[in-house]
Amino acid sequence: MAVCTVMPGPRGYNFWRETLRGARLTVAPMVDASELAWRLLSRRYGAELCYTPMLHAHVFVKDARYRRENLASCQEDRPLIVQFCSNDPDTFVDACRLAAPYCDAVDLNLGCPQAIARRGHYGAFLQDEWDLVRTMIERASTEVDVAITAKIRVFEDISRTVEYAKMLEQAGASMLTVHGRTRDQRGPLTGLASWPHIKAVKEAVGVPVLSNGNIQYLADVQRCLTATGADGVMSAEGNLHNPALYRGTHPPVWQMSLEYLQLATQYPCPTSYARGHVFKLLHHCLCMPENFDLRHRLSKTSTADEMMVVVKDLRERMTPYCTGDKPWTPDPGSDQARLPMPPWLCQPYVRIPPEEHLRKIQESQRRAQEKQQQQQQQEKGDDSEGSTGGEASKRPMVDDSEETDLSKKKKKKMARNPKKSFDAPSDPYDKCACKNPKGGRCVHELCRACCRVKCYTEGLDCPGHRILVKTKREKAAMYYAQQEKLKQEEMQRKEREKEEEHMMKLQMPDESQQEQQHQATEKHSTPGHTEAEEQVQVPGETLGSADDPTQQSTEENGKPVFVEVSNANELEGKTCEDKTNGYSSVYDEITKGIQENLSRYSLAQDNNTSQEKWKCNANPAI
DSSP, X not given: OOOOOOOOXXXXXXXXXXXXXXXXXXXXXXXXXXXXXXXXXXXXXXXXXXXXXXXXXXXXXXXXXXXXXXXXXXXXXXXXXXXXXXXXXXXXXXXXXXXXXXXXXXXXXXOOOSHHHHHHTOGGGGTTOHHHHHHHHHHHHHHSSSEEEEEEEOOSSHHHHHHHHHHHHHHTOSEEXXXXXXXXXXGGGOOOOOHXXXXXXXXXXXXXXXXXXXXXXHHHHHHHHHHHOOSEEEESHHHHHOXXXXXXOOOBHHHHHHHHHHHHHHSOOOHXXXXXHHHHHTHHHHTSGGGHHHHHHHHTOXXXXXXXXXXXXXXXXXXXXXXXXXXXXXXXXXXXXXXXXXXXXXXXXXXXXXXXXXXXXHHHHHHHHXXXXXXXXXXXXXXXXXXXXXXXXXXXXXXXXXXXXXXXXXXXXXXXXXXXXXXXXXXOSOBXXXXXXXXXXXXXXXXXXHHHHHHHHHTOEETTTTEEHHHHHHHHHHHHHHHHHHXXXXXXXXXXXXXXXXXXXXXXXXXXXXXXXXXXXXXXXXXXXXXOOOXXXXXXXXXXXXXXXXXXXXXXXXXXXXXXXXXXXXXXXXXXXXXXXXXXXXHHHHHHXXXXXXXXXXXXXXXXXXXXXXXXXXXXXX
């Protein structure tokens, strides 16, 4: 089947300026979160470019209903970029072709680090398959009349990240969004994004670059643009907790929630999407003990109208604090007291640092181990007491009060079998310190979550859980060492070339002298040269025949006449004729004269060369 190549529209910076209108403030693609209603709310408060949620290319191609629901848009929802996850070039091209009429560009997701992306083999887990990624972008950018962009995560090594970005640019990507975190930086281990990685990519490529990461306030936007040189910024979590982030304001949470629910009523979306947005907006307020009932009610809602009722009830409770009618005096040890703003204002949700998270996990593991040891010691003590009191009963002794707690059905069973035990069956799985089952193939004998933390902090591998932190870091170190070695070799080669060039310049006078001597020799020996012909003194003899008067010499007033010699062949012919006529001494005289002239010429050249060499030594610039 022949591949059809379309005439491309604007690409690169032309695409960014003309199609995207030079957008700098962007809302990130968020699964189950960046639907039409939320995009419109974000655009009201300063967002200039929005992405759809990540769509699965295979389902998008096969399911018409999936396409219809996820391509819902309106006139105000532009410019818009549709994002796909895919690992098949044919499917990705078909999805781009179906989405092209409804968007301004198509983005390939190369940054999702979640477990579902690992299982589906897409997102950030395509970072190591450069040939596949290159093929997908090349085909889509040439076979579909729509700009192709890519959102990536960085490698630990900056140079490898730069090479990755260059490959995407050469494949045909019109814009790159760089999330300054690695594939392993997610969840509690997220940490801060690396702006130096983004800066290196921006300096290396010739297409627009958006910076993603560390955007929580409006002041972060300018700091990021200054530090990275990027053409724009992208926000995800900061936007979810404050849709007015790009406006630089912090409105009350109930105002944003009610505006969003009105849009969700006008442009319907799944209830889980709307409930998730409201929970994030009201997070700090719902964590207050006096609002736990509202939190429970919100979790049971199933329509936007029911959510509005809960939000309005929260507004009635918190408005006195907002207006100052009631003093706000939070508990000094509570989370609300540590917030930079009152909890009823939209503000970012800041994750705890990875170091603090790891410390908490280690502390919980230590407490669990201590509790387990205490239980084992208590069980040993009970066994020793039971052995002294006679044969131990198969069924633990229970009080009458405990028997009264049994149901009628259990009492009947106990009447039939007094040794019947209603204790929970023992768990056949070995437990980790955090009470989760251990991995059967884990080399560290931990559950997956604890194993990931251990490998991340100690730089270890676990083939059983397919966690290869040590291997990846060693590969990155080897790659970096190879790059350093190649760089040093290149520098050494350039230094050698400079030294050789310097030596050649120093040897130039001697070589020019030899060349001039060689030219002088050729000048006398080359037949038919255009310089003035050599003149040789012949005493009183006549050479040549009477037919050629230019080659005759006579003696006038006792002085010799010079003979013009044009070339060596004529000279040899005339010498042979002279020998037959008895003039054998003429050849010797001519040869002697030529040698004397050559010696005088060489001496003059030596003098000139020595003077030039002296001038060069005296003035190196000559």
